[in-house]
Amino acid sequence: MSITRLGTERRRMSKIVIHNETIYLCGQVAKDASADIQQQTQTMLDKVDFLLAQAGSDREHILSATIYIKDMQDFANMNEVWDAWVIEGHSPARVCVEASLARPELLVEISVVAAVKT
Template sequence: MSEIQRVHSTDRMSRIVKHNGTVYLCGQTAGDASWDIGKQTEECLKKVKGLLEEAGSGMDRMLSVTIYIRDMKDFAAMNSVWDAWVRELPKPARACVEARMARPEILVEMTVVAAAND
C-alpha cells in the first residue's frame, strides 16, 4: 500500500495531498477579495504554481483543473488570464462551473490534480 502524504494540514483539510505519483491541491482563492476577476485569477494561478513546485510538480504537469467562478459574466476575463498563463504549457483537462462561493467577494477558486515529478 503506497503512502499518502498530507502537507499543510489543518483540522479541516490539507493544502496538498500526494499519493501514487499524483498531487491534489485544495481549492485556491486570491489573497485579496477586493481584486477584480483578472487579478484574483492571476493570484490563484500563482498559488497553484507555488504549491505544485512545493509538492514536486509544476504547471506543466497539471492533469486536471476545475475552476469555480461566481458569475459567468466574468468567464471571458478569467479566460484571458488563464490563456496567458497556460499558453506555452501542455493543456490540462479543464472544467469551469458557476458556483456560489464561501464568501460573495470570492470571484474564482481553482482545484488542481497534477502528476508528481518523482
C-alpha cells in the first residue's frame, strides 16, 4: 500500500493525497474571495486543474466532486461555469450542497477525487 502526500506545508492537511492510483484533493476555493460566484467558481476550477496535473491526472479522470455553495440562489450561475469546464462524456459523480464556508466572503468550495492517468 503506497500513500503519497503533496503540499504538506500546513500541518492540518495535505493539498493532494494519492493512494492506489486514486487522487484526493483538499477543498479548493477561489483565489479572489471578493469576486462573484462565476469568477470564484472559475478560479477554483483552475486550481483543481493545476493540482490534478501535479498529481498526474486531469479533469477527464475525475471520479467524484463535492461542491459546497454558500447560497443555492447562486446554483445556476455556478453550474454555468461548471458545465463549460466539464469535458463532455467525462462528467464525474457530483453532489452540491448549501453550506457555511470557512470565510464569509467565500461563495463556493470543491473537493475532488480522481484517478491517476495511465
